[in-house]
């Protein structure tokens with residue numbers, strides 16, 4: 001197991017941020033850690049990484065006790081907090097990597113060259129971190145977390161605030177890294193798109209407790225959450241109300257844009273598209289994932 005947590009609790013005065021969590025994550029797997037605002041995700045991650053002391057319970061990350069063995073653990077994990085920086089704010093990005101290389105006692109240059117290429121960092125390696133755009137900084141943070149080739153990567157809201165294209169690029173990079181190195185991944189996020197693209201299992205935390213452990217499709221099935229396929233057609237078409245396994249939930253622009261809702265597990269995007277292309281000419285499509293708050297509401301009303 002890469003992570004083992006048992007009876008984990010954390011109180012802040014009277015607030016119970018984490019309330020008796022027990023779960024284990026297998027080495028090499030990718031897990032989404034989801035929940036509403038204030039559910040306890042960041043607090044859990046801080047305990048997993050040795051930043052925060054649990055009030056009760058036990059944590060093993062990479063087989064180590066995070067608080068007691070924090071230095072050793074730092075060599076084996078990489079962490080990105082989307083809303084906080086681990087880089088030196090006033091220094092050129094390159095200097096942060098030099099410093100991290102020294103901390104990890106490694107010649108960071110070969111790995112940096114590789115990461116700079118894959119994450120497209122070259123044009124701003126000499127720019128002070130404070131002057132980077134959000135997208136540039138996050139790419140810089142991800143490179144910093146991977147510089148020492150950790151066996152576990154923990155990401156806390158890595159795509160928050162990024163535009164669609166930057167999000168997609170970052171997801172593609174992370175997926176590729178995982179295939180190449182088999183790095184274990186724990187991804188705390190609000191973004192169901194991140195979870196679907198990058199993980200095979202989700203842990204849903206609510207008020208500090210584990211409310212669901214399984215696949216994203218399993219969660220969607222349990223709560224009846226649906227995905228929406230937004231179809232942009234080359235020419236206006238009649239309402240696509242007869243596509244098997246779907247419900248037509250919107251027709252806009254005189255039939256040029258149509259929305260089909262479907263439940264994961266009952267049909268596939270491929271099957272829907274093949275039925276659509278028999279009836280209309282497709283120009284473009286996007287998929288809207290259910291939002292986490294809605295899923296949680298449905299979980300409790302189900």
Ligand SMILES: Nc1ncnc2c1ncn2[C@@H]1O[C@H](COP(=O)(O)OP(=O)(O)OP(=O)(O)O)[C@@H](O)[C@H]1O
Nearest residue numbers: 012015016017035036037038039040041042043044
């Ligand atoms: N340092 C702190 N002092 C007091 N309360 C805290 C502290 N850190 C977190 N909390 C509280 O603990 C609870 C869990 O917070 P946490 O940040 O872990 O949630 P989260 O799931 O990461 O939320 P978000 O998605 O908004 O980041 C919240 O009620 C929060 O207000």
